[in-house]
Amino acid sequence: MTSLTSSQTSSEGVLELATRARAAGRGLALANRATKDAALEAMAQALLTHAETLLAANAEDVRRAEEGGTPAGIVDRLRLTHDRLAAMAQGLRDVAGLPDPVGEVVRGSTLANGLEMRQLRVPFGVVGMIYEARPNVTADAAGICLKSGNAVLLRGSSSAAASNAAIVEVLRDAVAAAGLDPDVVQMVPADSRETVRAMMRARGHIDVLIPRGGAGLIRSVVEESTVPVIETGVGNCHVYVDRAADLDKALAVVLNAKTHRPSVCNAAETLLVHADLAATFLPRVVSALQEAGVSVHGDAATAALPGVVPATEEDWDTEYLSLDMAVAVVGSIDGALDHVRRHSSGHTEAILTEDQGAARRFVAEVDAAAVLVNASTRFTDGGELGFGAEIGISTQKLHARGPMGLPEMTSTKYVVTGDGHVR
Amino acid sequence: MTSLTSSQTSSEGVLELATRARAAGRGLALANRATKDAALEAMAQALLTHAETLLAANAEDVRRAEEGGTPAGIVDRLRLTHDRLAAMAQGLRDVAGLPDPVGEVVRGSTLANGLEMRQLRVPFGVVGMIYEARPNVTADAAGICLKSGNAVLLRGSSSAAASNAAIVEVLRDAVAAAGLDPDVVQMVPADSRETVRAMMRARGHIDVLIPRGGAGLIRSVVEESTVPVIETGVGNCHVYVDRAADLDKALAVVLNAKTHRPSVCNAAETLLVHADLAATFLPRVVSALQEAGVSVHGDAATAALPGVVPATEEDWDTEYLSLDMAVAVVGSIDGALDHVRRHSSGHTEAILTEDQGAARRFVAEVDAAAVLVNASTRFTDGGELGFGAEIGISTQKLHARGPMGLPEMTSTKYVVTGDGHVR
Structure with a gap:
């Protein structure tokens, strides 16, 4: 009974976040490059400005991990430092420096009958990221999704919950200050596995799920999700x-x-x-x-x-x-x-x-x-390979294979213009 | 008990077909355009040469449909004629006339360190088609998959079982006569829904499933499949x-x-x-x-x-x-x-x-x-739109969106060549 109720709550909660992401994403999809780059710069600056707050939140996670007997290597990956925050900020600035994939004409021609056909890159809409441990993924994913015009739901691991919450709050404030709807970057609570399950069932609400982490995580998302998945990263x-x-x-x-x-x-x-x-x-x-x-x-x-x-x-x-x-x-x-x-x-x-x-x-x-x-x-x-930032390395054959940069975070749309053309 | 046994049998049967498809597909992936086009021409010619056999098989399906009270419109879609066979043959010849997508360089550059990077189109490997009624889809899908270097498992509807079996037999003989392994084109029995389920569970054995048909069929494949799916065709x-x-x-x-x-x-x-x-x-x-x-x-x-x-x-x-x-x-x-x-x-x-x-x-x-x-x-x-043959119209955002021709039936592979380069 309790589990059912908790599952329902998580599911409704995630759908509510996704609905807000969808609405915010519509505006983001129409934002031009200058607006998005300004937001990325504001996000980068905010990570530096609020470094002490972020390090304090991270210290909580690190203390909890150490008390729980987490191996030193994993604790190290969890740990933020001034240098690592600076690298995260630089990552966001690097994304700002990359070309905007949205609106890129992938293919185009004028057909024999005079119809003008173009195939344009457009954002997916709402991206769900499910990832483990390292808090820098939170900023990286937010930046790549924002630049590619996608709203993102970030579901990190519970071990990095305090760090992720602090990072997302700082980033959202920066996004809002830059004039975009902050709901383009949202955190999904990591308090139970039910929120992961709810994301996997949110077909139609989330357009694509990207799991990043160990083989177990990736396998379970690939097998259970009804939302389309881009499989990343297991490398033998x-x-x-x-x-x-x-x-x-x-x-x-x-x-x-x-x-x-x-x-x-x-x-x-x-x-x-x-x-x-x-x-x-x-x-x-x-x-x-x-x-x-x-x-x-x-x-x-x-x-x-x-x-x-x-x-x-x-x-x-x-x-x-x-x-x-x-x-x-x-x-x-x-x-x-x-x-x-x-x-x-x-x-x-x-x-x-x-x-x-x-x-x-x-x-x-x-x-x-x-x-x-x-x-x-x-x-x-x-x-x-010269693509700039990547959100992961796809090991599946559908959609994207290999390092996924900004173009791989888009879909396309055909735009066909005529003058009353009929068949 | 019976259902379990039947399910196991179907599942093993489908996996066996998929294993043969995988092996045959490896050779097809390496076949050059001339070989594939010759096979397509042989397939086209075979449909015409064996017209009487195909029409006789189709007459069985039509008789069964009429006896079962199938609406006239649906019977008409099921029916083959000399004209429709000629159109199917022409479709295969049209595919032969299209450029080979395999090996196309999608992106390439020489990196600052001298590494040569190319992103090439490669076949998926094994494609599963699940489709309803019209037997022409059997020849269309076989042709498009062959040209794009993919082995295909064809699971048509039981109402067209005799037509599909006859078409596949004729096409396989033509493929073999052209020097390719006939297992690049195989039919999955339509005698029970278990074979559809087995295809949906054949992750790792089938690389992509393409459902083509009514909204109900497409929805069930999209929701139940653990094999990646390209959703096609519902158009409101x-x-x-x-x-x-x-x-x-x-x-x-x-x-x-x-x-x-x-x-x-x-x-x-x-x-x-x-x-x-x-x-x-x-x-x-x-x-x-x-x-x-x-x-x-x-x-x-x-x-x-x-x-x-x-x-x-x-x-x-x-x-x-x-x-x-x-x-x-x-x-x-x-x-x-x-x-x-x-x-x-x-x-x-x-x-x-x-x-x-x-x-x-x-x-x-x-x-x-x-x-x-x-x-x-x-x-x-x-x-x-000038893409030639299409295998369906994708309404999903991942991988392909809109009409799917030969390039959409491929994945890519990065090939990076150096001279002992290390990081």
Whole structure:
């Protein structure tokens, strides 16, 4: 009974927020770039002006996490500092500097009968973000949604509730001061999972849901939501070192892909080495990884090397997000393609080779958002690819695949103009 | 118990078809345009060569439908003739004539660090079509999917089972004769609704589901599927005749939009007339509609005219697909926008006006796949807009909105090439 009532309340509460977002979003969709950029600048400035308030709210979350025995790494991701606030503000200013996707003509022509056809980018309307831990996502998502003309409902994790509430309040005041309806940025209470469920059931009220976080969160949203979802971020990324690789380059790329920032989705998790290199490159790369602090989980051939833990079947499907790497020897590029086909999460796959034929096959046959040739998996990133801010990296095939920047946060509309044209 | 067993069998059966489609699709994804166009030509020729077999199979379906008391209009949509087979064959040849979307570079640049970045169109992989009645959809969908490099699972209605089975058999033989794996085109049995359910649950096995048919079918797929769905086709399209309309053009457009082909989704269902025209244009357009055989369902002002049936609340939300039209008088363009906002299915909305400000507002504020100015709603059509064949008209905002041709049947892949680049 209690649960039913709570569920009904959450559901009604979320629908009310969504209704306000819809109304506010209509105005935002018509706002011009100058207005939106001014709001982004006001939002950036407000984060700096209210730094002490935000840090105090964040300190509450951090204290609660520490008291609850949260691991230090996760507490660190939760923590805000003056530097991190400055980075969030800079992120908003960077978004202001990007072109406005709304109104961009994607396609256009004058038809044989004189009808003028244009396909324009338009906002989705109302975007729902469901995300974990890091409070900087709150500002990033608000900025990207605002610039792309979308109202946003932000549902962060309960562990960051105080930080998120404070950030959203500061941002809303800035949005209002810039002359836009503050309901374009709203927070959904994180006090119960019912609010997540209510968002997933709000088809027609929320136009698209974007989950950002761990594999469990993303899977549950993808499976339960009747609102269209853009799946983001799980990256079980492979690096395949081909027989024809330049081994110095290969070593540098493997180390970079694994160790540059192990906790993110474009870090490499599995290394595949061509059998011809098993006696030469394999021991070299394994010991280099180990020297860099990586724990190597190897197949039979690799586990014969010192310090290597034998890999289990599970290892090939694991997104470690840590200084761990699964390593296997494959007999040929076919073996590598087959391994990738069975275990890839469709995020990023890389080949190291100087053989044009091998590169061409890998690029053609690997089914992933990004395929890299002689480059680190770490380049699958909106900033690195020159798109500016990204709201996530889509691993689905529908709508957007790979880093999602401002254009990916829009739909389109056909506008057809005639002079009394009939068929 | 029986239902569980049948459900399990259907589910396993569908997964087996999908697994074969996945394997066959891998080869198709790599096939070049010449190979695919040759297969399309072989498919077209086969429909003509085997016309008698196909017509005999279709006669079975027609007989069964007539014996079951199916309305004549629906039987007519089910019926194949030599002319209709010729049109299906021509449709396949038209698809062969369209550019290959696979491999198209959507975006590309050389980054500051020398990395070469390209975003390429790639097939989805396995497409599931769930559709009703008309057997021509079987050939159309097979052709569009083949050209866009996708394997397809075709789940037509049981009423067209014999026709669809015969068409698919003929097409598969042609595909095989052209040197492609025939499993790129497969039929899913229509003997129970369990096969539809199994398709909706085949996440990871089917990449995208496209329902085509009545509102009930589409709603159930959209709500129940865990496979990503592209929603198509429900069109509650409005024509708004503004105070500043050219009334002769307006009359022609209204008649065309309603009567040119009432049974399709881009036919108009509701006419909105500015109050300033209530005494002049309204009686004129109503009697012209009535003379064209249209039954007019009017609001209070309109129902005062001879022969007009008073409209109920339900009328404003009804996609008649028949010679019926709801008609209402609105006080201003705001009233028109408000009516459209409340009742639009997001398909196509049209304004008739010579007032640039009114046109601009309508275009900016109406949230639909297509907004037409001084043109019939009937132009929201892939063929009319110059895209060639279409697999449906998307009314959702994610991935594709409006007529979906070959490019909309693809995803993309980033290919990034370096020379040992690391971050």
